[in-house]
Amino acid sequence: MTLKQTEHQTGRARALPAIVVDAAHADRLAHLAEVALDRMPDVATFLLGEIERARVVPSAKFPRDAVSIGTWVTYTDRSTEQSRTVQLVYPEEADIAAGRVSVLTPIGAALVGLSAGQRMRWLTRTGAARDLVVTDVGREPPAAPASEEVQATAGN
Secondary structure (H helix, E strand, O other), X not given: OOHHHHHHHXXXXXXXXXXXXXXXXXXXXXXXXHXXXXXOHHHHHHHHHHHHXXXXXXXXXXXXXXXXXXXXXXXXEOOOOEEEEEEEEOHHHOEHHHOEEEOOOHHHHHHOOOEOOOEEEEEOOOOOEEEEEEEEXXXXXXXXXXXXXXXXHHOO
């Protein structure tokens, strides 16, 4: 079932947020999605749709608060109210334990091009509709909480 079918059945269709894609990544993202159509049609189709509707922006003019490959993004899952910080990466760089989420996952495809404050509905691999809101986007990994910094220096 597609996201549009789910929204139609639930009667909760909403306008999609305006998104941007860095011109340096647009072609590779489209190619990745096309190659993945046979293996993971739902995610690949969703990612292709996001790329097609996005405004492609030259790297030099790409907004600093927009999610792209390599950026760190903090989002809140509206159904659980839990926040999570991840780095959006290409599939070969993905490592969930390190917080690196592939663009070829449902959440990764949903995050592409969003900016702080934007909200997006996406489907999990099991088909459950979820809403997220982006709360922060950065180019550097987030600083470790003070308690972790103290523990890290205490052992030296």
